[in-house]
Amino acid sequence: MAKFVYKNATVVINSVDLSSQVEQVTVERKLDEVEVTAFGDTAHNFVTGLESNKLTLSLYADYSASSVHATLSPLVGSTTTVVVKPTANATSTTNPSFTMTALISNYMPVDGKVGDVGKLSLTFPVVSGITQATA
């Protein structure tokens, strides 16, 4: 797969496919930068520390049965498995899947102002590494 436009990324939370309600998804891998600068160094010196990954989602607020609110609300306060893929095609080297354990530590069931489309902007810490699969 060469350059592409996001059209059908998949987002699966607790084995529930919420892709059709997701407007944007961001999977961020980040390592803490631990400073180890010492006398004699001429610049700040760092080593990598713990992973500090996070998952950010923008979803349409859907309160109908088995949809966004019904799926996410019961997960608040617990960890759950999340799988994200760039496209809905089978997992492959050109369409890797990213699997992680997210802590649903915050959830805003209502977040909007007059005239806006109902959306939920959520950021969850990832309490695991992020596993990439290509098959």
Place this chain on the structure above:
Amino acid sequence: MTYTVTSGLLVFAAEGSTVTDADCEGCNIPALVEGGHLTAQSAVPSNEPVSPEEGA
């Protein structure tokens, strides 16, 4: 424990099918039940006759 799949959004089973705890390994099952994706099936009533003592 067995469950009936009650939504079409589960990635491991089709709506209307029956799954077990083993099928749901790794999932937060209570959240799936509360979210309307699974419905716990009630235990099948036993066909064993009830003894007079038990029925009393």
